[in-house]
Amino acid sequence: xxxxxxxxGPQHPVLPEPLVLDLVLMxxxxxxxxxxxxxxxxxxxMMVERVEYTEMGFVVERICGICSFMHGMxxxxxxxxxxxxxxxxxxxWLRLIWAEISRIQSHLLWLGLGADAFGFENxxxxxxxxxxxxxxxxxxxxxGRIIHSVNRIGGVKRDIADxxxxxxxxxxxxxxAAFKDTARVFRTDPSxxxxxxxxxxxxxxxxxxxxxxxxxxxASGIATDTRLLGANFYDRVELxxxxxxxxxxxxxxxxxxxxxxxxxxxxxxxxxKMPKGEGQPIExxxxxxxxxxxxxxxxxxxxxxxxxxxxxxxxxxxxxxxRTPTFANIPAMIKLVKGCDLADVPNIILxxxxxxxxxxR
Amino acid sequence: MDGSAFLxxxxxxxxxxxxxxxxxxxxxxxxxxxxxxHVTTAEAATTGAGAPTSAGEVPAPATPPAPSAPVAPPAVExxxxxxxAWAFARGNEFETIREQIEAGEAVPSVSELFGAAFLYxxxxxxxxxxxxxxxGLDLHGQLYKTATRVPFSHAAIKARLKANAAAVKKP
Numbered sequence: 269x270x271x272x273x274x275x276x277g278p279q280h281p282v283l284p285e286p287l288v289l290d291l292v293l294m295x296x297x298x299x300x301x302x303x304x305x306x307x308x309x310x311x312x313x314m315m316v317e318r319v320e321y322t323e324m325g326f327v328v329e330r331i332c333g334i335c336s337f338m339h340g341m342x343x344x345x346x347x348x349x350x351x352x353x354x355x356x357x358x359x360x361w362l363r364l365i366w367a368e369i370s371r372i373q374s375h376l377l378w379l380g381l382g383a384d385a386f387g388f389e390n391x392x393x394x395x396x397x398x399x400x401x402x403x404x405x406x407x408x409x410x411x412g413r414i415i416h417s418v419n420r421i422g423g424v425k426r427d428i429a430d431x432x433x434x435x436x437x438x439x440x441x442x443x444x445a446a447f448k449d450t451a452r453v454f455r456t457d458p459s460x461x462x463x464x465x466x467x468x469x470x471x472x473x474x475x476x477x478x479x480x481x482x483x484x485x486x487a488s489g490i491a492t493d494t495r496l497l498g499a500n501f502y503d504r505v506e507l508x509x510x511x512x513x514x515x516x517x518x519x520x521x522x523x524x525x526x527x528x529x530x531x532x533x534x535x536x537x538x539x540x541k542m543p544k545g546e547g548q549p550i551e552x553x554x555x556x557x558x559x560x561x562x563x564x565x566x567x568x569x570x571x572x573x574x575x576x577x578x579x580x581x582x583x584x585x586x587x588x589x590x591r592t593p594t595f596a597n598i599p600a601m602i603k604l605v606k607g608c609d610l611a612d613v614p615n616i617i618l619x620x621x622x623x624x625x626x627x628x629r
Numbered sequence: 630m631d632g633s634a635f636l637x638x639x640x641x642x643x644x645x646x647x648x649x650x651x652x653x654x655x656x657x658x659x660x661x662x663x664x665x666x667h668v669t670t671a672e673a674a675t676t677g678a679g680a681p682t683s684a685g686e687v688p689a690p691a692t693p694p695a696p697s698a699p700v701a702p703p704a705v706e707x708x709x710x711x712x713x714a715w716a717f718a719r720g721n722e723f724e725t726i727r728e729q730i731e732a733g734e735a736v737p738s739v740s741e742l743f744g745a746a747f748l749y750x751x752x753x754x755x756x757x758x759x760x761x762x763x764x765g766l767d768l769h770g771q772l773y774k775t776a777t778r779v780p781f782s783h784a785a786i787k788a789r790l791k792a793n794a795a796a797v798k799k800p
Binding site: 302303304305306309476477478479497563565572574576578586587589591595596598599600602603628 | 648649650651653655656714716718721723725743744745747748766768771772773
């Protein structure tokens with residue numbers, strides 16, 4: 269049979285981001301997929317040569333608009349480990365709280381996009397309505413809805429008052445209760461089960477072979493979670509990795525839904541355990557210039573992110589590299605797309621939660 | 630670098646159940662001006678078009694470019710040196726293998742062992758011009774679309790449109 273090549277992207281109704289796949293089809297089956305990136309390659313890693321290391325954190329934050337807080341945090345954590353700076357306790361807890369809130373935000377955004385892709389417009393709006401409440405929390409506490417710029421090398425820029433933290437927790441718990449109703453649709457609706465169940469199955473062996481990370485790996489039965497390493501105060505809260513075993517598109521939806529509940533619980537624990545009181549130090553400014561190198565691993569909403577920072581004692585870093593979770597998950601996505609029906613391609617691509625801005629930097 | 634000894638070391642990580650976390654290149658000594666990064670790959674993509682077996686072979690940045698190439702001939706005396714780090718993770722453990730290579734020196738691909746390696750390898754070849762050989766899914770300089778589209782200048786786009794129009798008229 270004759271093979272047909274269909275370009276998927278960079279402009280495609282299902283994906284707002286410019287991912288490009290050349291799909292090789294035989295009839296309706298995909299036999300091969302060739303990825304291309306670079307439509308939004310901005311050369312942000314090269315910018316370390318021109319931007320001072322203190323300002324680079326704000327550039328790193330702009331790699332991606334969804335995990336912007338985690339990018340800023342990863343950069344600051346890397347520089348802190350090079351410059352041997354201890355973060356004040358209150359600042360560490362605040363970072364953890366913001367990181368978990370941004371995970372909820374990212375998962376709600378993605379659930380909405382996923383719902384939109386399989387034709388549930390109303391579900392999309394409900395998810396994004398809830399995400400809006402999270403953005404309001406961010407606006408109130410950091411001053412920015414998407415780009416927060418609260419991370420600094422050595423701590424954070426703003427404190428949150430204890431009374432406000434308590435109010436945030438109430439708001440999050442109300443949101444969690446309201447989300448149960450939305451989650452019920454994802455769990456029980458027969459059309460969704462039909463559309464996602466058994467589609468794009470990534471077995472545990474395959475997930476290991478292509479080095480999948482994050483919810484992608486956890487939906488295939490691999491209990492991996494970078495937060496379990498315990499860095500950045502995660503050793504002081506209790507968390508279990510959310511694991512599903514089916515490995516299909518539905519399992520990836522379920523993992524992310526359960527992680528929303530998990531994150532709300534982590535925020536509750538953090539607010540419980542952090543030291544109370546006003547006027548505590550939140551920033552421990554480093555002295556001198558950084559020299560040395562480090563690898564930093566964090567768990568972003570999409571999976572493990574890896575930063576490599578090399579500093580040479582000048583105010584410009586020598587090398588900055590961010591390996592984002594989507595970059596690590598693209599081989600898994602290509603593996604899934606091969607052999608599936610053309611009509612399932614959008615759903616499979618969406619369930620890896622692709623962030624192309626992160627991938628291309 | 631010693632290719633077979635290197636692959637044996639990487640193979641040991643694979644056997645022991647490690648996960649490939651990153652392949653990262655760092656410039657130690659920058660190659661001569663005009664031969665670094667995108668420009669090199671753009672040449673490779675245009676000169677290598679139509680020859681699938683050799684299209685992926687990026688010429689060594691130190692070798693003088695073809696006479697038709699738009700960049701100035703580089704100084705041959707100073708070849709670039711890159712450090713490549715292969716990072717592996719297993720639970721809480723994290724280790725790297727590091728090798729220093731000269732520009733143009735062949736680096737064997739590890740994509741036979743680690744399925745995710747092809748993306749990193751295509752990337753360092755396109756953005757650093759490092760000669761990685763035997764990549765599982767070889768994209769021939771087409772991973773980053775910018776590789777074939779530089780420069781983005783108005784004049785370059787105009788010239789391309791003109792050439793396209795001429796090609797259409799001919800038959």
